[in-house]
Structure formats: C-alpha cells, structure tokens
Amino acid sequence: MTVPLWLDAETPRYAPLPGDESIDVAIVGSGVTGLACARSLALGGASVRVVEARRIGSGASGRNGGFALRGTAVPYDRARLPGLTRFTEEALDRIRELAGDAFRPVGSLRVAVDEAELADLQLEHDALAEDGFAVEWRRREELPAAIREHAVGGLFHPPDGAFDQGRWVRKLAGLAHEAGARLAEETRATSLEGTTLVTDRGRVSADAVVVATDGYTAGLLDDLDEAVVSFRGQVLATEALDERFFPCPIYARWGYDYVQQLHDGRVVIGGRRDTDLEAETTREERPTELIQSRIEALLRELVGEAPRITHRWAGLMGYTRDFLPLVGPLPARDGVWVSAGYSGHGNVLGFACGEAVAAAILGALDPRLAPFSPGRTPVARPLA
Numbered sequence: 001m002t003v004p005l006w007l008d009a010e011t012p013r014y015a016p017l018p019g020d021e022s023i024d025v026a027i028v029g030s031g032v033t034g035l036a037c038a039r040s041l042a043l044g045g046a047s048v049r050v051v052e053a054r055r056i057g058s059g060a061s062g063r064n065g066g067f068a069l070r071g072t073a074v075p076y077d078r079a080r081l082p083g084l085t086r087f088t089e090e091a092l093d094r095i096r097e098l099a100g101d102a103f104r105p106v107g108s109l110r111v112a113v114d115e116a117e118l119a120d121l122q123l124e125h126d127a128l129a130e131d132g133f134a135v136e137w138r139r140r141e142e143l144p145a146a147i148r149e150h151a152v153g154g155l156f157h158p159p160d161g162a163f164d165q166g167r168w169v170r171k172l173a174g175l176a177h178e179a180g181a182r183l184a185e186e187t188r189a190t191s192l193e194g195t196t197l198v199t200d201r202g203r204v205s206a207d208a209v210v211v212a213t214d215g216y217t218a219g220l221l222d223d224l225d226e227a228v229v230s231f232r233g234q235v236l237a238t239e240a241l242d243e244r245f246f247p248c249p250i251y252a253r254w255g256y257d258y259v260q261q262l263h264d265g266r267v268v269i270g271g272r273r274d275t276d277l278e279a280e281t282t283r284e285e286r287p288t289e290l291i292q293s294r295i296e297a298l299l300r301e302l303v304g305e306a307p308r309i310t311h312r313w314a315g316l317m318g319y320t321r322d323f324l325p326l327v328g329p330l331p332a333r334d335g336v337w338v339s340a341g342y343s344g345h346g347n348v349l350g351f352a353c354g355e356a357v358a359a360a361i362l363g364a365l366d367p368r369l370a371p372f373s374p375g376r377t378p379v380a381r382p383l384a
C-alpha cells in the first residue's frame with residue numbers, strides 16, 4: 001500500500017556498479033534532474049555514470065503529484081525572473097516531445113480558497129501578463145464544478161500539463177541509457193574525495209561530479225546539508241472513477257493541496273503538509289495516518305463520495321531558504337556541481353536544470369541561471 005502508484009509497475013533493471021571505474025562525469029541520483037543531465041551529457045559526447053541508491057526514480061520524481069509547472073516555487077510577481085520562466089517553458093516544449101503520451105498538455109489551474117489568496121493570484125496574473133506570458137483569469141463560476149464550492153477564483157497556466165510520472169521517469173531513464181549513459185541502481189554514494197565518488201560498490205573517478213539528490217541529499221556533503229532542508233509530502237491515489245472531476249492539475253492554498261485525475265479516471269491527491277508542519281519537517285519517507293486521513297477528507301469534500309484508495313505514499317522534497325534551487329558549481333569544491341533544492345517545484349525545473357548543468361559542464365553556461373548560483377546570498381526569508 002505504501003508503494004507509490006507511479007512506481008507500482010514492472011520496470012527494467014539496471015545493474016549495480018560493477019566495481020571501480022573512470023569516467024568523464026559521475027552523477028548522484030536518478031530522478032528527473034540526474035537523468036536529464038546524464039542524457040544531455042551523453043548526447044554531447046561525454047562518458048557518464050549515474051549512481052542511484054535505490055531504483056530509478058525512487059526519490060521525489062517517482063513520488064510526487066505529477067504536475068508539470070513552469071517557473072519556480074516562488075510566485076512570479078515575488079521573484080520576477082522572466083528569463084527563468086522562459087527557460088522552464090522551453091523545457092516544457094522539449095518534455096512534450098520526449099514524453100509522448102506520458103505528458104498531457106492540459107494546462108494547470110491554481111485556485112484561491114479565500115480573498116487574501118485571490119489578491120495574491122491577481123498580482124501574479126498581472127505580472128505574468130505584463131511580461132508577455134500566457135495566463136488566463138478564471139472567475140468562480142468558470143471553475144470546474146468539483147472545486148467551485150471551495151474556491152473563489154483561479155489562475156490558469158496554459159503551457160503547463162500533467163505527467164503520468166512513473167512512465168515519464170522510466171522513459172527518461174530509457175532515453176539516457178540509449179544516449180549512452182551508464183545507469184547503476186542499488187549503488188549508494190557514501191562520500192566524495194575531490195571528484196572521486198566513493199560508493200558501496202566501488203570508486204568512480206571522474207573529471208566532474210553532479211549531485212542531483214534534491215530532498216535526499218543528507219549525509220553526502222556538509223555544505224549541502226546546511227543549505228537544503230527536507231520536507232515530507234504525502235499523496236494518495238484512488239481507483240478509477242467514472243465521473244471526470246478535474247480536467248487539469250489543480251492546486252490551492254499556495255500549493256499546499258493538489259489534485260489531478262489521470263486519463264484512466266484515477267484521482268491522485270496530496271498535500272495538507274502545513275496542518276502538521278513540525279512532523280512533516282523530516283527525512284523519514286513514510287506516510288502517516290494523520291495526514292493521510294486529512295487528504296482523504298479533502299478528497300471526499302471534492303468528489304462527494306469516498307472512493308477506494310489503492311495507493312498511499314510519501315516523498316521528500318528539498319527546500320532552500322529563498323525557495324530557489326541551487327544550480328551550478330559548488331563553491332570551494334573544484335569539479336563538483338549541484339542541482340537541487342527545487343522547494344517542491346522540480347518536475348520541469350529539475351529537468352531543465354539537469355540539462356543546463358550538462359550544457360555548462362560541456363562549456364555552455366546559460367547566463368539565465370545566475371539567480372540559482374549556489375554561491376549566492378539567499379534572500380533572508382523564513383522557511384515555510
């Protein structure tokens with residue numbers, strides 16, 4: 001029951017690291033970041049090894065809500081970064097081509113549950129529209145019937161979409177593998193000695209190392225442990241429902257609650273983390289009765305019945321102090337790169353940043369990534 005819906009499938013196996021080896025680039029972590037980075041590096045002619053402690057996509061990339069969102073975790077009007085928003089929209093275009101039917105280009109809808117949130121959405125809408133981004137306002141009466149009683153209005157983001165997350169991650173792994181990247185499952189990196197990755201299966205000597213472990217970073221590098229805090233998010237999935245309640249991914253309460261309905265009628269719903277924030281500030285990847293019952297209550301309110309729950313799970317996401325990821329070379333660690341800390345918004349951003357780190361290692365650093373520099377002084381804001 002605690003296996004995520006996305007990972008509940010027969011999957012191709014990739015052998016553990018066979019022993020010591022030398023390689024151009026070693027990558028730690030096989031989520032969307034590590035896999036996108038590996039594929040791009042391999043296509044660019046580099047030899048690449050990905051080491052994954054568990055199975056492909058078994059971190060947040062196989063445990064999330066499946067929302068494909070542009071931008072960052074910070075609402076557009078609060079961190080007005082048009083270059084980075086375009087950077088993620090460009091990534092969405094590539095994802096659409098690569099993912100095939102594991103991606104549905106249905107847009108996404110963020111709704112406000114009260115007037116205060118609605119005022120925030122209005123600010124975001126105006127800033128996006130002013131800077132030329134596609135965005136549509138939704139009045140309450142235009143919202144899907146299932147959420148009309150619970151929301152006062154919303155913001156529709158046309159470029160976004162929904163993933164069948166498991167199929168997407170497996171597809172990306174297949175593409176990285178086909179491009180020539182070597183993937184090793186059940187191989188845990190235990191430490192870094194310069195650019196040599198020490199694992200429980202052997203040593204990987206590399207010219208560069210990319211750490212792509214987001215909320216699962218703990219224990220590898222002290223400086224990253226300080227910069228990235230892990231939060232737990234919980235999700236559940238239902239049996240297939242006949243009625244169509246949610247035409248696109250929908251999220252509310254500043255993203256704390258989220259729901260989508262898959263093409264087969266199943267509902268995937270998660271959130272309520274803020275109702276027990278202290279307990280959910282943890283690295284323990286385990287669903288709890290309290291949060292699961294609250295997600296279930298929300299589901300009942302939305303669909304007006306109690307569908308059978310088939311899967312319940314939890315995953316970890318890495319947050320930074322200013323909610324922007326750390327992407328680039330780590331200060332004072334020659335040849336060590338990081339791409340992590342997406343603050344719960346890494347499906348598209350992680351893919352985009354993984355590719356961008358690959359391009360930078362191959363010699364073409366995208367200047368739009370400067371606000372993500374690991375050496376930046378983060379804006380002093382409390383973690384939420």
Ligand SMILES: Cc1cc2nc3c(=O)[nH]c(=O)nc-3n(C[C@H](O)[C@H](O)[C@H](O)COP(=O)(O)OP(=O)(O)OC[C@H]3O[C@@H](n4cnc5c(N)ncnc54)[C@H](O)[C@@H]3O)c2cc1C
Binds near residue numbers: 061
């Ligand atoms: C419940 C939940 C819901 C979310 N919903 C959304 C959403 O709808 N939309 C969205 O954009 N984002 C969402 N996110 C965030 C998103 O899932 C992540 O930002 C994204 O998946 C990060 O991808 P990644 O590849 O960087 O990291 P991950 O997918 O977490 O992969 C890191 C991998 O590193 C491996 N690893 C860790 N340490 C080691 C080690 N020492 N050696 C070897 N391997 C190691 C882990 O096993 C893991 O597989 C959600 C997250 C959660 C938890």
